[in-house]
Amino acid sequence: MCSMESLNGRGRETDIFHTKGVSVSLQAKLSNNVNVLYNRYTVGSSFGNKIKLGRYSHCLTYTCIISFVNIVQNKMVLAKVFKYQHMFRGFPKFSDLKLVEEELPEIEDGEFLAEAVYLSVDPYMRAYAPRIPIGSTMIGSQVAKITESKNPDYPVGKYVVANFGWRTHTISNGKEEGVVFQPYILPDFEGLPISYGIGGLGRIGNTAYFGLLDICKPKEGETVVISGAAGSVGSIAGQIAKIQGCTVIGIAGSEEKGKWLTEELGFDHFINYKTDDVEKALKAAAPNGIDCYFDNVGGDISSTVIYQMNHFGRISVCGSISSYNSINEPEDILIQFPLVFKQLRMEGFNVSRWSDRHMEGIKQNLKWIKEGKLKCRETVTNGFENMFEAFTEMLKGKNVGKAVVKV
Numbered sequence: 001m002c003s004m005e006s007l008n009g010r011g012r013e014t015d016i017f018h019t020k021g022v023s024v025s026l027q028a029k030l031s032n033n034v035n036v037l038y039n040r041y042t043v044g045s046s047f048g049n050k051i052k053l054g055r056y057s058h059c060l061t062y063t064c065i066i067s068f069v070n071i072v073q074n075k076m077v078l079a080k081v082f083k084y085q086h087m088f089r090g091f092p093k094f095s096d097l098k099l100v101e102e103e104l105p106e107i108e109d110g111e112f113l114a115e116a117v118y119l120s121v122d123p124y125m126r127a128y129a130p131r132i133p134i135g136s137t138m139i140g141s142q143v144a145k146i147t148e149s150k151n152p153d154y155p156v157g158k159y160v161v162a163n164f165g166w167r168t169h170t171i172s173n174g175k176e177e178g179v180v181f182q183p184y185i186l187p188d189f190e191g192l193p194i195s196y197g198i199g200g201l202g203r204i205g206n207t208a209y210f211g212l213l214d215i216c217k218p219k220e221g222e223t224v225v226i227s228g229a230a231g232s233v234g235s236i237a238g239q240i241a242k243i244q245g246c247t248v249i250g251i252a253g254s255e256e257k258g259k260w261l262t263e264e265l266g267f268d269h270f271i272n273y274k275t276d277d278v279e280k281a282l283k284a285a286a287p288n289g290i291d292c293y294f295d296n297v298g299g300d301i302s303s304t305v306i307y308q309m310n311h312f313g314r315i316s317v318c319g320s321i322s323s324y325n326s327i328n329e330p331e332d333i334l335i336q337f338p339l340v341f342k343q344l345r346m347e348g349f350n351v352s353r354w355s356d357r358h359m360e361g362i363k364q365n366l367k368w369i370k371e372g373k374l375k376c377r378e379t380v381t382n383g384f385e386n387m388f389e390a391f392t393e394m395l396k397g398k399n400v401g402k403a404v405v406k407v
């Protein structure tokens with residue numbers, strides 16, 4: 001491995017290579033955190049090559065120079081990768097990650113090369129951070145185009161949905177280790193955006209579909225509350241509750257989100273948890289109590305909702321984003337009283353529970369989209385190097401619908 005950390009500097013260019021009589025201009029734009037890693041060195045002859053790297057040439061080893069020449073000559077693939085460098089503490093910092101480049105080898109039999117087109121940024125990346133090994137690739141999924149293949153199950157030109165992490169290029173044999181699902185060919189979305197594969201027509205859509213229908217089991221005429229309502233899961237869960245004939249109350253953090261939920265998605269009521277008194281607003285919106293609660297946020301919002309639930313109400317615990325960035329343990333919140341006295345059913349879930357029904361959820365959500373009953377909105381950030389920004393903006397609530405990054 002050859003580290004070029006000492007070359008760091010935003011937008012710095014290293015420049016001219018003359019190799020075997022061919023003059024090649026190489027622009028290596030290095031951002032603050034860019035490091036260059038070499039997985040494999042082909043020690044070819046670079047004797048006689050004139051290599052000029054300005055005043056930083058002392059930082060490069062001979063091996064690195066040869067490796068650069070090989071990259072230029074053989075068009076080797078360089079993947080950009082975000083590594084998890086320091087454990088997040090509190091709100092994630094840019095310096096907790098490191099952007100590096102990895103030289104990829106040629107693919108072998110059974111393998112394919114995929115180029116990320118859309119990457120997902122999700123709250124679980126923060127929630128699971130204590131379990132991510134330091135130095136490993138940041139976790140996450142993507143929709144990627146297969147650009148080379150020696151595996152007939154993954155043909156060139158097709159798109160895969162895969163848990164490759166925060167990286168632009170990946171070699172895979174279709175059997176990723178230690179991930180919650182294996183790469184699969186993007187189903188036919190009948191002209192809908194391929195990015196939906198990491199959103200409404202993927203595990204996000206299925207989280208809303210199964211988490212609401214299998215756990216809350218909402219019935220026509222019932223009142224359903226959704227927290228995190230304008231996010232990717234919440235906005236879909238609320239629309240599915242509307243499709244079931246329920247009265248739907250969405251809780252989210254801005255008036256713009258509220259307008260979208262009520263005016264475009266058909267939610268019956270909106271509560272802004274940042275400016276409204278949630279307890280009073282809930283009483284006004286649900287004078288007869290709440291039957292189902294789809295919980296994306298946890299914390300005070302959730303205990304306030306749970307205290308207003310009707311007998312035999314059902315709570316689907318999807319997540320608790322209000323606590324993910326906390327350093328301190330949350331204060332005790334006594335929900336046992338309503339759970340016991342109202343005989344509520346509260347159940348946590350992980351969408352992987354329904355992996356064997358993955359296509360059922362996708363097909364149903366696709367049908368509802370085609371029928372005009374379900375809308376999937378996205379907040380798109382451009383540029384792989386902006387992954388961290390997209391991630392933290394989502395944690396701050398700047399996204400409406402699904403937060404994705406377009407490479």
Ligand SMILES: NC(=O)C1=CN([C@@H]2O[C@H](COP(=O)(O)OP(=O)(O)OC[C@H]3O[C@@H](n4cnc5c(N)ncnc54)[C@H](OP(=O)(O)O)[C@@H]3O)[C@@H](O)[C@H]2O)C=CC1
Nearest residue numbers: 123231232233252253296318319320321322349350351397
């Ligand atoms: N159980 C499972 O299998 C799965 C669970 N999840 C969970 O679902 C939830 C929603 O995820 P997802 O739809 O992908 O993300 P979102 O698209 O909803 O984005 C996160 C949203 O959380 C809101 N938020 C941030 N901080 C707080 C806070 N302190 N209190 C209340 N809301 C906050 C923000 O909206 P706002 O402006 O409203 O504050 C932000 O937009 C998360 O808890 C996630 O962990 C997701 C996928 C699968």
Ligand SMILES: CCCCCC(=O)/C=C/[C@@H]1[C@@H](C/C=C\CCCC(=O)O)[C@@H](O)C[C@H]1O
Nearest residue numbers: 120122124127141180198202203204319350
């Ligand atoms: C208290 C911590 C709760 C964390 C809950 C949570 O967010 C879990 C999520 C993962 C889930 C991710 C699902 C959808 C992501 C959408 C993009 C995509 O990857 O397609 C899955 O990994 C299983 C749950 O653990």
